[in-house]
Amino acid sequence: xxxxxxxxxxxxxxxxxxxxxxxxxxxxxxxxxxxxxxxxxxxxxxxxxxxxxxxxxxxxxxxxxxxxxxxxxxxxxxxxxxxxxxxxxxxxxxxxxxxxxxxxxxxxxxxxxxxxxxxxxxxxxxxxxxxxxxxxxxxxxxxxxxxxxxxxxxxxxxxxxxxxxxxxxxxxxxxxxxxxxxxxxxxxxxxxxxxxxxxxxx
Amino acid sequence: xxxxxxxxxxxxxxxxxxxxxxxxxxxxxxxxxxxxxxxxxxxxxxxxxxxxxxxxxxxxxxxxxxxxxxxxxxxxxxxxxxxxxxxxxxxxxxxxxxxxxxxxxxxxxxxxxxxxxxxxxxxxxxxxxxxxxxxxxxxxxxxxxxxxxxxxxxxxxxxxxxxxxxxxxxxxxxxxxxxxxxxxxxxxxxxxxxxxxxxxxx
Numbered sequence: 001x002x003x004x005x006x007x008x009x010x011x012x013x014x015x016x017x018x019x020x021x022x023x024x025x026x027x028x029x030x031x032x033x034x035x036x037x038x039x040x041x042x043x044x045x046x047x048x049x050x051x052x053x054x055x056x057x058x059x060x061x062x063x064x065x066x067x068x069x070x071x072x073x074x075x076x077x078x079x080x081x082x083x084x085x086x087x088x089x090x091x092x093x094x095x096x097x098x099x100x101x102x103x104x105x106x107x108x109x110x111x112x113x114x115x116x117x118x119x120x121x122x123x124x125x126x127x128x129x130x131x132x133x134x135x136x137x138x139x140x141x142x143x144x145x146x147x148x149x150x151x152x153x154x155x156x157x158x159x160x161x162x163x164x165x166x167x168x169x170x171x172x173x174x175x176x177x178x179x180x181x182x183x184x185x186x187x188x189x190x191x192x193x194x195x196x197x198x199x200x201x202x
Numbered sequence: 203x204x205x206x207x208x209x210x211x212x213x214x215x216x217x218x219x220x221x222x223x224x225x226x227x228x229x230x231x232x233x234x235x236x237x238x239x240x241x242x243x244x245x246x247x248x249x250x251x252x253x254x255x256x257x258x259x260x261x262x263x264x265x266x267x268x269x270x271x272x273x274x275x276x277x278x279x280x281x282x283x284x285x286x287x288x289x290x291x292x293x294x295x296x297x298x299x300x301x302x303x304x305x306x307x308x309x310x311x312x313x314x315x316x317x318x319x320x321x322x323x324x325x326x327x328x329x330x331x332x333x334x335x336x337x338x339x340x341x342x343x344x345x346x347x348x349x350x351x352x353x354x355x356x357x358x359x360x361x362x363x364x365x366x367x368x369x370x371x372x373x374x375x376x377x378x379x380x381x382x383x384x385x386x387x388x389x390x391x392x393x394x395x396x397x398x399x400x401x402x403x404x
Contacts, residue, residue, distance in 0.1 A: 170262070
């Protein structure tokens with residue numbers, strides 16, 4: 001019996017941060033294979049007429065998100081604050097391209113946790129190469145990976161990943177996917193895992 | 203020590219339906235006082251430029267909502283289907299006015315469960331007086347309550363309730379509120395209850 005869960009997340013997404021810290025341990029405890037799927041929400045939001053995050057477009061939702069993440073991160077022992085030194089959400093394309101390579105090579109969990117911590121704990125700008133290097137340092141060869149992340153093949157692979165998200169009906173992050181079932185929101189991880197276990201393929 | 207949880211819900215809201223079935227038992231089990239707060243999302247959506255439900259405005263979200271509610275209701279043993287005989291979401295002002303009276307008089311839980319079941323289980327139109335009477339039948343005096351629901355005082359009270367929701371930062375339904383903390387989404391009931399118990403006032 002194998003059961004598999006895809007974790008669709010966006011490096012600029014605040015709610016993806018505590019989910020990225022929770023999903024690995026939860027899948028290991030449940031015996032469910034985890035597939036990390038970094039993608040971009042920008043093109044998906046744009047397709048529904050949004051030019052920025054819904055947390056900017058709808059202020060009540062934005063205020064709620066900040067308070068909610070203070071609670072969620074507080075419970076998980078993770079620091080959380082939104083930076084004031086840059087526009088929010090951050091520009092996450094470079095991070096996502098590196099994430100794609102990390103997913104293929106098996107070091108994405110360490111890189112992702114470190115990058116989110118820099119972004120939402122310490123308010124580093126993740127569009128800067130120095131920040132990406134700091135998250136890669138000690139995880140893998142930063143020079144090699146950054147060079148590879150800028151190749152045409154990596155850019156195309158990220159575009160294909162976003163297309164796959166759209167085809168799967170994904171409209172927000174984080175989203176867990178098991179087969180064709182999607183579960184939107186970090187608070188649905190347990191439901192997604194239950195589904196994965198109950199619908200394991202022989 | 204008293205702890206109190208407000209349940210803000212909208213009679214047209216699909217996600218409010220399973221939450222209305224869960225919240226009473228959950229609060230009784232936790233020893234938390236429950237305050238039912240029916241309100242309207244229409245004016246809140248309008249204030250952020252939406253003229254209908256986000257599930258209509260954003261098709262991927264709408265498709266997800268239907269599948270997600272099939273799962274949630276399936277787990278809770280509740281029937282769920284969206285009607286095809288009317289535009290969705292339904293017109294819920296008359297129901298909300300009755301709900302306000304039921305909250306004051308103590309019969310709102312029975313009325314609300316019955317009305318949601320008629321709406322999302324059997325696809326009755328809740329803007330019709332016959333449907334409202336069917337939900338009130340055996341719960342309280344339908345003639346008296348329907349007459350009272352049409353009085354100026356009741357209409358004003360509902361407007362005030364919507365204003366209170368906006369002031370509290372509520373932007374969707376269901377929302378649980380404990381003091382000034384809000385928790386959006388039926389899947390956050392356990393978090394809201396934990397908060398209520400941990401922050402009980404002496």
